[in-house]
Amino acid sequence: MKQHIGVLMLMVTAVVWGSGFVVTDIGLDYLNAYQLMAGRFILAAILLIILFGYKFKKITKRVIWKGAILGAILYTGFVLQTVGLEYTTPSKNAFLTAVNVLVVPLIAYAVYKRKVDRFEVIGAVTALIGIALLSLQSSFTMNIGDILTLLCAVAFAFDIFYTNKFVQNEDAILLTIIQFISAAVISALFVLVRGDIPTSIESIGTGGLFSIVYLAVFSTIVAYLFQNIAFKYTSATQGAIILSMESFFGMVFSVVFLHEVLTGRMVIGAALILAAIIFSEVKPTFGKRQPKLLKPD
Numbered sequence: 001m002k003q004h005i006g007v008l009m010l011m012v013t014a015v016v017w018g019s020g021f022v023v024t025d026i027g028l029d030y031l032n033a034y035q036l037m038a039g040r041f042i043l044a045a046i047l048l049i050i051l052f053g054y055k056f057k058k059i060t061k062r063v064i065w066k067g068a069i070l071g072a073i074l075y076t077g078f079v080l081q082t083v084g085l086e087y088t089t090p091s092k093n094a095f096l097t098a099v100n101v102l103v104v105p106l107i108a109y110a111v112y113k114r115k116v117d118r119f120e121v122i123g124a125v126t127a128l129i130g131i132a133l134l135s136l137q138s139s140f141t142m143n144i145g146d147i148l149t150l151l152c153a154v155a156f157a158f159d160i161f162y163t164n165k166f167v168q169n170e171d172a173i174l175l176t177i178i179q180f181i182s183a184a185v186i187s188a189l190f191v192l193v194r195g196d197i198p199t200s201i202e203s204i205g206t207g208g209l210f211s212i213v214y215l216a217v218f219s220t221i222v223a224y225l226f227q228n229i230a231f232k233y234t235s236a237t238q239g240a241i242i243l244s245m246e247s248f249f250g251m252v253f254s255v256v257f258l259h260e261v262l263t264g265r266m267v268i269g270a271a272l273i274l275a276a277i278i279f280s281e282v283k284p285t286f287g288k289r290q291p292k293l294l295k296p297d
Helices: 002-027 032-057 061-085 090-097 101-112 120-134 145-170 172-194 201-230 235-245 248-258 264-286
Strands: none
Touching: 002 061, 002 090, 002 172, 002 201, 002 235, 002 248, 032 061, 032 172, 032 201, 061 090, 061 145, 061 172, 090 145, 090 248, 101 120, 101 145, 101 235, 120 235, 120 248, 120 264, 145 172, 145 201, 145 235, 172 201, 201 235, 235 264, 248 264
């Protein structure tokens, strides 16, 4: 039952993150990537402290260093993705970010010698092909935006992997609070060093404010709380495959709000992603053994 709840929470996260592509695109019309990230993480950290500040009674040095690591990884991934989006197309950005689906089991193998489940590999490859059909619109040529987005995919893969590992024996909400405080501090330092502090609310604009609030409340607080709690009950690779659905939902929001034309290739890509998720979910019924969660440290 708990595993099903975890899957549902990850699906909600994928929906929210899918909408985040549209909102981020709006925000970049008013703010640069560093300002947008700083506003997002600072507001998210403040709201989390207000809502769950009582959990600081349980704080330990172990939670602090784990949360700090996750915050640094998280900020790195989002900045690389957002800056990359300024130099490449949204379709390439979404596809290259989705490479994290394949990177997660490779990290598990390289760092902890965890055997790569053949169903995880098949599901990940299938999801990646689906994302390619769903998102890749133009010719696949590399530029600085593509390279930054590939690096972002690696960062997100590490975030998924270590979040799954750390939450096994820590309070997921407290870990999330420290994660976002860490990301907020790093993002604020970057804005200060760059001299990008907005001079007034008017300079941010209504669209910029909307983007910051939406990304902070929904794409950050709600989505990451759900993800971090859900990872107590799902494997890192299974979680990565489910979260790859953000590309599908990104397509849906683009069609609804940006009036993007839905093509046959996009439909096939979405179907492949769904097939990958189903394949990942039913594997215990015909696999030799159910994959185990990562062992807590």
